[in-house]
Amino acid sequence: MHALRPLLRKSLFNLFAATLACAALLAPRGASAEALLLIEADSGKVLQAENATIPWYPASVTKIMTAYVTLKAVKEGRLTLDTLLTVSPVAASQSPSKMGFRPGTQLTVDNALKMVMVKSANDMAVVLAEGVGGSVDGFSAIMNDTARKLGMTQTSYVNPNGLPAEGQITSARDLGILARAFLRDLPEYEYFVHIPAIRFGKRVTGNFNKLIGRYPGADGFKTGFICASGYNLVASATRNGRRLIAVVLGASSGTARAVKAAQLLERGFSQDTLTWLRPSLGTVDNLVPVDASPPNLRDEMCGPHRKRPASDDDDALIAANGGATGSASATGGEAQVTFFTAGLQPPLMKASELMASAPAPTEPVLVYTGPTRTGPALIAAVAADADQQAASSKPRGKKSRVAKKPDAADKPKDAAKDASKDTKTAAAKPDAKPAGVKSNGGNNGKNDAKSDPKIAAKPAAPKHAAAKPDATKADAAAKPAEKPAAGGDPKPAKPKAATKPAAKPANNS
Numbered sequence: 001m002h003a004l005r006p007l008l009r010k011s012l013f014n015l016f017a018a019t020l021a022c023a024a025l026l027a028p029r030g031a032s033a034e035a036l037l038l039i040e041a042d043s044g045k046v047l048q049a050e051n052a053t054i055p056w057y058p059a060s061v062t063k064i065m066t067a068y069v070t071l072k073a074v075k076e077g078r079l080t081l082d083t084l085l086t087v088s089p090v091a092a093s094q095s096p097s098k099m100g101f102r103p104g105t106q107l108t109v110d111n112a113l114k115m116v117m118v119k120s121a122n123d124m125a126v127v128l129a130e131g132v133g134g135s136v137d138g139f140s141a142i143m144n145d146t147a148r149k150l151g152m153t154q155t156s157y158v159n160p161n162g163l164p165a166e167g168q169i170t171s172a173r174d175l176g177i178l179a180r181a182f183l184r185d186l187p188e189y190e191y192f193v194h195i196p197a198i199r200f201g202k203r204v205t206g207n208f209n210k211l212i213g214r215y216p217g218a219d220g221f222k223t224g225f226i227c228a229s230g231y232n233l234v235a236s237a238t239r240n241g242r243r244l245i246a247v248v249l250g251a252s253s254g255t256a257r258a259v260k261a262a263q264l265l266e267r268g269f270s271q272d273t274l275t276w277l278r279p280s281l282g283t284v285d286n287l288v289p290v291d292a293s294p295p296n297l298r299d300e301m302c303g304p305h306r307k308r309p310a311s312d313d314d315d316a317l318i319a320a321n322g323g324a325t326g327s328a329s330a331t332g333g334e335a336q337v338t339f340f341t342a343g344l345q346p347p348l349m350k351a352s353e354l355m356a357s358a359p360a361p362t363e364p365v366l367v368y369t370g371p372t373r374t375g376p377a378l379i380a381a382v383a384a385d386a387d388q389q390a391a392s393s394k395p396r397g398k399k400s401r402v403a404k405k406p407d408a409a410d411k412p413k414d415a416a417k418d419a420s421k422d423t424k425t426a427a428a429k430p431d432a433k434p435a436g437v438k439s440n441g442g443n444n445g446k447n448d449a450k451s452d453p454k455i456a457a458k459p460a461a462p463k464h465a466a467a468k469p470d471a472t473k474a475d476a477a478a479k480p481a482e483k484p485a486a487g488g489d490p491k492p493a494k495p496k497a498a499t500k501p502a503a504k505p506a507n508n509s
Contacts, residue, residue: 037049038264039244039283040268056229060161071192083109097120179234200385233251
């Protein structure tokens with residue numbers, strides 16, 4: 001009996017520890033809290049789950065299913081990656097984020113997929129849907145049928161891009177199931193979920209998933225955002241042959257979702273020595289769904305308290321430029337976790353610093369319109385797209401304003417009026433040229449002269465007018481209403497002109 005007491009005490013301790021761990025992992029949280037899930041990709045074993053079976057609006061993580069259905073069709077031979085698809089008016093009318101191609105533009109399945117998974121292009125998701133399913137409704141039916149076959153019992157789809165729509169619902173559980181299915185069923189197309197960046201013409205777009213290129217071993221998947229859902233992310237990483245999948249739904253920002261996902265992954269990779277303290281949570285398929293309505297985070301995410309409109313790529317430009325965006329507030333107060341990553345020596349960066357750092361250098365993947373091309377034809381296609389970009393983004397009317405700048409001779413009356421106006425406000429000493437310019441502010445004078453062609457046409461515009469008196473003859477000729485002395489003499493016939501600051505535009509050069 002005495003020999004059994006140590007074993008009994010150890011058993012009771014293990015049971016107590018397991019109960020505490022289970023309570024911490026499964027304790028219900030408020031309806032507006034995040035939904036978190038961490039699973040093993042191979043086995044589906046659940047390592048952590050919080051609100052994982054509460055219904056949620058998927059936003060653009062919907063596009064994981066769009067890519068899955070499209071690539072299954074490619075694998076089954078119903079189309080190829082080189083198949084040309086056409087942008088329809090329905091596709092072109094989608095809300096941003098999008099590529100913005102005009103109806104009738106053609107591109108391959110391969111390029112459309114890359115634009116969907118990296119830029120999260122809503123128009124390209126519709127292009128794929130119409131190419132595979134004939135229409136958005138037809139493709140949505142295929143998506144829903146696929147979800148049922150995979151065991152995604154909490155998911156329904158209305159569109160292929162995740163834009164707000166009644167009935168577009170999923171859960172962290174179902175997204176974990178989908179991510180596992182993608183890796184299991186489509187290993188040859190896995191590269192679509194971890195492309196670091198794409199380049200279309202001259203425009204480079206980094207992956208909105210900030211773990212790619214920053215968190216060691218990160219290799220998937222997709223981000224999403226709408227006001228009702230908050231910031232969502234399905235992420236994966238591999239270390240020492242072990243792959244984990246993390247799902248974060250409802251984070252407060254693009255940075256926060258990346259930090260939370262990285263923290264989940266890190267805990268999973270470092271918990272091998274503590275597995276005996278944790279109860280088995282079973283597999284992701286066995287998590288019990290909750291019968292509830294999805295939380296609506298619109299006021300929290302897009303209310304008037306936000307300093308700028310929220311979007312899925314809220315940190316994309318800063319991240320691409322390597323700027324610092326992380327802070328305790330931006331990351332939900334979880335910026336103190338450090339990473340003990342295999343192959344790196346501690347101390348390591350904080351989570352927020354890691355996510356805010358520049359991604360690892362990489363060559364963007366080229367995407368383009370038209371059929372599949374290689375070699376010189378590819379270079380020509382990329383150049384053509386760049387030219388079209390430049391033409392569509394060039395401001396209208398700018399050239400006309402610049403062209404009129406030196407053409408003061410066309411409006412002698414207006415120029416004379418300006419000259420007369422200036423004589424009333426100018427300094428009384430015409431020979432104090434440098435001092436007059438400095439006191440009036442060289443930059444202001446410069447900007448005024450550039451924006452107003454009339455000012456640019458004043459007689460003493462050249463800085464070196466005193467050294468080259470002949471240079472002012474043309475200007476003098478442009479003002480018939482005045483009678484300036486030959487060679488631009490600062491003492492013309494009219495007394496008022498004597499006060500004109502001949503050197504006012506002298507800083508224009």
